[in-house]
Amino acid sequence: MNEPILSIKNAVKRYGSVNALDGVNLDVAEGEFLTLLGPSGSGKTTLLSAIAGFITLDEGRLALRSTDITGKPPEHRDFGMVFQGYALFPTMTVRENVGFPLKIRKRPAAEIKKRVGEALEMVQMSAFADRMPSQLSGGQQQRIALARAMSFDPQILLLDEPLSALDKKLRADLQWELKDLHQKLGVTFIYVTHDQDEALSMSDRIVILKDGAIQQEGGPNALYDQPRNRFVADFLGKSNFLEAAVLSASGTSCQCESEGAVFDLTTQEPCRQGETITLALRPERLRLGLPGEEFVPATVKQVSYLGERCQVMVTRKSGEEFLISRPTWKTDIIPTPGLEVSIGWDADAPVVLAPLNQE
Ligand code: ADP
Ligand code: MG
Numbered sequence: 001m002n003e004p005i006l007s008i009k010n011a012v013k014r015y016g017s018v019n020a021l022d023g024v025n026l027d028v029a030e031g032e033f034l035t036l037l038g039p040s041g042s043g044k045t046t047l048l049s050a051i052a053g054f055i056t057l058d059e060g061r062l063a064l065r066s067t068d069i070t071g072k073p074p075e076h077r078d079f080g081m082v083f084q085g086y087a088l089f090p091t092m093t094v095r096e097n098v099g100f101p102l103k104i105r106k107r108p109a110a111e112i113k114k115r116v117g118e119a120l121e122m123v124q125m126s127a128f129a130d131r132m133p134s135q136l137s138g139g140q141q142q143r144i145a146l147a148r149a150m151s152f153d154p155q156i157l158l159l160d161e162p163l164s165a166l167d168k169k170l171r172a173d174l175q176w177e178l179k180d181l182h183q184k185l186g187v188t189f190i191y192v193t194h195d196q197d198e199a200l201s202m203s204d205r206i207v208i209l210k211d212g213a214i215q216q217e218g219g220p221n222a223l224y225d226q227p228r229n230r231f232v233a234d235f236l237g238k239s240n241f242l243e244a245a246v247l248s249a250s251g252t253s254c255q256c257e258s259e260g261a262v263f264d265l266t267t268q269e270p271c272r273q274g275e276t277i278t279l280a281l282r283p284e285r286l287r288l289g290l291p292g293e294e295f296v297p298a299t300v301k302q303v304s305y306l307g308e309r310c311q312v313m314v315t316r317k318s319g320e321e322f323l324i325s326r327p328t329w330k331t332d333i334i335p336t337p338g339l340e341v342s343i344g345w346d347a348d349a350p351v352v353l354a355p356l357n358q359e
Contacts (some may be wrong), residue, residue, distance in 0.1 A: 003066065005030040005188050006051065006156060011060035013046050013212070020046040021057070022212035028156075029205075033182050033189045037199040038209035039235065044192040045084075047209070050161050051190065053077050065157070075104070075185075078156030080187075082162045088133040094120070094144050095129040101152045120145040122181065137307030139170045150185070161193045175202055196236050200224065208232055226268070229354050233280035240281040240322045240351070246271045253347075259318045261295040264347040271352070279338045279350035283325035287344045288312065288333055298322065300335045314341060 004027035007214040015020040020043050028034050036044045049055045051062065053074035059068045069077060080101075088097045098119050104243045120126045129202040134139055142162055149157055162178075163171045179202055182189050193199055199206050200220045207217040208231075216228045227233035230241065249271045256265050256277070271277060287294055298314035301321065305328070312324040312335045322343060335341065 001027055001029050003030075004028055005065060006052070006190075007063040007066075008047075008273040009061045009063075011047065011062075012052055012058045013043075014058055019212045021050065021060075024060070024209075024212070024214060026207060026217075026329070028188060028190060031186050031188055031192065032204045033179070033202060033233075035191045035193060035199045035203035035206045036243060037193060037196065037236070041195060042109055043212035044194070044209055044210040046191050046212070048083075048158050048190065051081055051156075051269055052081055052083075052099065052158055078152070078155050080149035080152070080157040082142070082149045082157070082159045084160055084164075088135055088141055088144055088148070092133075092261065093129070094125065094131050094136070097133065097144055098147045098151050101148060107151060107152075115151050115153075116147075119151040120144075122184075123147045123148065123165060123177075139166055139174060142166065142174065143177075146181075149154070150181075150187070154187065156188045156190060158190050161194070162191075163198070164193070164195070171198075178202065200236070206236070210235075220257050225262065226351060227280060227353070230278070230280070233351065233353060238283050238323055238325075239281065241353075242259065242279045242281060244277055244279055246273055246277060249273045259316060263295055263345075265350060265352075267352050269352070273274070278353045280353055281322075281345060281350050283311065283323045285345055285349040286322065286324045288314075288324055288326060288335065289342045289344060290333065291340045291342050294342035296322075296343040298341055298343050300337055300339040302337060303335050312317050316343075 001036060006028040008024055008026040011021045011024040021041055024047060036047060038044050046055065050057050053072060061068060063069065095116055099112045099116045102115055119128055123146055125140065125143050125147065128136065128140065163174050169283040174200060191202065203220055205217060205219055206223055208215040210231055216223060216232045227236060233239040242258050244258040247255045247257050251270050252267045254265050254267065254271045256263055291297060298316050300312060301315050304311040308328060309325050310328045312326065314322050314324060316322060
């Protein structure tokens with residue numbers, strides 16, 4: 001990474017016995033779309049609030065382009081913000097709302113007019129300039145909040161679950177628009193969501209948080225393909241888990257045994273004969289066959305039809321379940337509850353997870 005626009009060093013924030021941030025180190029690259037992803041209570045809002053300057057860290061430092069801003073008040077950080085509970089001012093028109101950050105920065109009236117016009121155009125809301133927020137739909141209000149956050153050319157845009165209150169279709173539309181906007185403006189986005197699909201589809205880079213600590217970070221593809229631990233494998237997309245014993249190993253090729261089934265495995269790191277490993281298997285990487293066709297016998301438990309895909313829950317002989325995701329277009333086996341089947345996968349389909357004590 002070139003010089004990061006924002007650098008977070010050992011950020012710690014405690015609330016009583018809760019470590020809301022447990023020593024977070026993170027560099028944000030200029031112009032990137034960075035997403036903080038994690039379940040509720042993982043510290044996303046706390047981290048974003050610390051970046052914004054709304055809360056003071058117990059430990060750690062923040063630097064903007066190498067200049068320390070740890071103690072700087074929010075209004076001097078020049079970050080655009082779309083936060084929950086940071087709603088539009090209900091007694092101001094759309095135009096006044098969008099112009100507000102410029103007004104408090106004492107910009108000349110002509111400049112305010114010009115920038116408000118541009119910001120409204122950017123979110124395609126020019127026609128609504130004289131409305132009151134109460135006369136707008138939820139999606140329109142979010143667009144205005146975005147325009148307000150961008151009107152003063154912020155260095156960084158901070159967005160805390162800006163789309164979470166919207167229905168699915170509108171959310172998807174605005175996801176595309178946000179991505180477009182990011183591309184057009186080239187501004188650094190730090191985006192918070194608990195929605196893995198949103199994170200995967202929008203981000204240049206995703207940081208996965210749990211209990212105030214970073215679990216893993218990387219591009220959507222890399223994170224999805226190579227989750228490091230069980231938490232990441234299960235939180236970003238779905239995963240099946242399987243314990244396996246390594247029967248023999250030669251470099252990154254080995255033969256494994258699990259529940260009586262023997263199969264080949266290709267790994268990233270070399271395995272050792274005799275060790276027990278945990279495998280994560282993506283549902284779409286599993287094959288479904290008739291009994292005997294594949295190497296793990298199972299029974300179909302439940303089938304869920306999702307349009308372009310169908311999800312099949314099967315029970316292995318051990319009683320453990322596997323979730324399989326299959327395209328619905330031109331597939332041979334039509335799974336129904338109670339059907340005896342067999343499950344298989346390619347040698348390079350599973351990911352070997354870090355042992356629990358190394359997570
Ligand atoms: P997220 O945004 O990922 O849902 P938060 O950053 O809001 O998570 O919260 C992280 C943890 O810190 C949670 O356990 C939450 O209950 C706690 N927390 C956050 N803010 C406060 C606060 N003002 N007082 C006490 N506990 C807080
Ligand atoms: Mg939150």
